[in-house]
Amino acid sequence: MARVLVTGASGFIGQHAVQQLQLSGFEVHAVYAHTCIATQASVVAHRTNLLEPGSVEKLIAVVRPEQLLHLAWCAKPGVYWTSPENLLWVQATLRLLEAFQDQGGQHAVLVGSCAEYDWRYGYCREEVTPLVPASVYGRCKNATRELADVFSQVHGLPIAWARIFHAYGPFEAPGRLVPAVINALLNGQTALCSHGEQLRDLLHAADIGSALVTLLQHQAQGAFNLGSGEPVRLREVVEYLATQLDAMHLLRMGAIAVAADEPPLLVADNQRLAQLGWSAQFDLQHGLDDVLAWWRGRV
Incomplete structure (x- = not known):
């Protein structure tokens, strides 16, 4: 299988992507900046700050990857939405592509977001919904x-752009949302929520990892x-979690105001991805059960 370089490998999605790449037989080179990742013998870890001058070029020259999965970005909750660091990642991504191309890279998957779309449309389809x-x-x-x-x-250079919802x-x-509600309820605390009437598209991170692998494989x-x-x-999601934890009495729906610009509906048309043969392994119930079990093991 191909040698793939994964940036942001210690992040939320990155850890799932690395696991799925291992299962698929890729030679995985995982990049982390601050938090070391637990790796198996089949994964080579590289500690690199991609925002430092010259770091990208040195990394690519050492690894010489055939494929690239670029997940690294400013992602700190409560900060990334407005952070000027986003601008630095635009520049770093272009440098990464240039170095990758110069060293013989063959294909890249870059990660975008549903935040690129005009949310007034609600149902988002590639090449149709306005950006x-x-x-x-x-x-x-x-x-x-x-x-x-x-x-x-x-x-x-063939490049795929993966918009995560x-x-x-x-x-x-x-x-x-999901871990905040789970942890509050597990600790016997009140879980403050909005009205929960928003319609959203939720996908288990392991399925996102497998989707990214599909883009690389094809x-x-x-x-x-x-x-x-x-x-x-969203009300159905938090009520399911509360029911499983026998803690419906701790839910406080409507306790948090909804932002004026928050869309009532935001969902993906995933037919382009499905045409490559991808399908989710977790339905919502089994996915939430998986997350509940994971957090229970850590409280």
Whole structure:
């Protein structure tokens, strides 16, 4: 199998992607900046800050990857949406592509976000739904995609752009919805939620990892939505978690105000991805059960 370089390998999605790549037989080179990742013999770890001058070129020269999976980005909860660091990642991604191309790289998968879309449309389809990002994060992701498109055209490098919707699963940041509710309830604390009527597209992170592997295996090109394709009401998600933990009395629906610009519906059309033969292994119930078991083992 191909030698693949994975940036952001110690992150939430990165850890799942590395696991799926191992299962698929890739020679995995995993990049982390701060938090060391637990690796098996089949994974080579590289500690590198991709924002430092010259670091990208040195890394690529050492690894000489055939394929690239670029997940690294500013992702700190509560910060990344407006952080000026997003601009640095636009530049770093272009440097990464240039070094990868110069060292004989053959195919790249870059990771985008549903934040690139115009959320007023709700149901998002690649090449159809307008790209009108409203946040610094979304605008920088979209700008990176445009640069990657130009790079691909100029240099002939096949590049896939993977737009992730709403991931959940083991290793997720504790402050995000699913782990925040689980941890509050496991500790006998009140879980404060919004009204929960929002419809969202949730996909287990292991399935996102397998989707990224599918894009690498097919040397896919262009934009792909990574989502379940099925809207679910957030109220149903948190009520399921509370029911499983026998803690419905600790849920406080409507305790948190919903932002004025938060869309009532945001869901992926995932048919382009499905046409490559990908399908999710977790339905929502089994996915939430998996996450519950994971957090129970850590409380």
